[in-house]
Amino acid sequence: MQVDEIIEKKYGLGLKNTEIIKIKNEKVRIINKAASQLMSKINFRIKFFGLYLGKIKRNRKFVFSLFASTLFGKYIRKNIVEINEDELKSWILGKDIEKQINNSFEDFVVIKFKDYYLGSGYYKDGRIKNFFPTSKFKQYLNFFSHK
């Protein structure tokens, strides 16, 4: 199964007019078709392209990156978990969240707070394991003190 098919099946998200490119260590990047076609023509070395979409995991699972979740979140139809403000504080600090969804469900989910999407977690047995990239956002962790 191709990555875009996994994403459509798991998250109900169709990625039209884009190309998904595997890089290393299960990671994939996404770029639009026009830019992808240009990449093959331009005569310079490319340092960076498109957006880091996420990682392909075994058993046909896919985990979105933080910024990909913020871009595509509003189009995702399945595997979304909404959190409240207390849970948001825990999430940004890198803590797992206790939350009952469905006893038989086990998979990656996208986290949502109000209109915002906050990356991915792994839900199993009433607990969402945190994949939020806390270390990248250390400088912003005092944001709660500014409320």
Next chain:
Amino acid sequence: MKKKAIRINTLKIEIDKLIKNLEDKGYILEKINYCDYGFFVNENGRNIAHEIEHWLGYFFIQDASSMLIPIILDAKKDDLILDLCAAPGAKTTQIAQMMENNGCIVANDVREDRIKALSFNLERCGVLNTIVTMLDGVKFLKKCNIKFNKILLDVPCSGTGVYEDVKITENQIKRLTTLQKALLKNSFNCLDKDGYVVYSTCSILKEENEDVIEYCIKKFGLETVEIKNFERYNLKESFLENTYRLEQPYQEKFFVCKLMK
């Protein structure tokens, strides 16, 4: 005193939704007259840079003058655009937003640390249509095998329109203007027929602005193009025809000119 401004990232969120969320937190937003998604911000004792919406890329802190340059470039969905001196990416991400992540942008800059900042901002803003290269600008323009229909030359400059106490020597100005002229001259190697270049600086110095344009008109047969309804953008026409300055007291000072061959 300069007014802080933000650009709402319409790739990720609707303007009304974000305005409501920020106003609920106590921010006062005032729309910039020439930009539907640009707002001056009264922070009311808070710091908008620390808000969750900022670091998730739902808005970009960007001077109102800077927002004007991509608007003058008039980026459209199917364009092929070169942003030659792109870092750190405020204008690049705005161009991508205007294109709705369609078409293609090639964003270039010269140094690794600048490319890092540019790449992070492209990621943060959810940009899908941009390719980043790292080359000396003049080398890029001389060797590139692609023709673009629009080129943004937001050239390295003295920054005297941003930093009021910048001290700059005559030698430094000479080095900068030599580079600026070379970039402008060579940009037409990469321009499609009927394409145009937007040249901009955040300098108040005539040597980096009107003198560079006048030199390139006389030496290389370039033509400036009128920016229609320029008053709407708070621009004032300069002494050289079809060149413009933005000199509002609460914004960074810019120079802008559109050129064709």
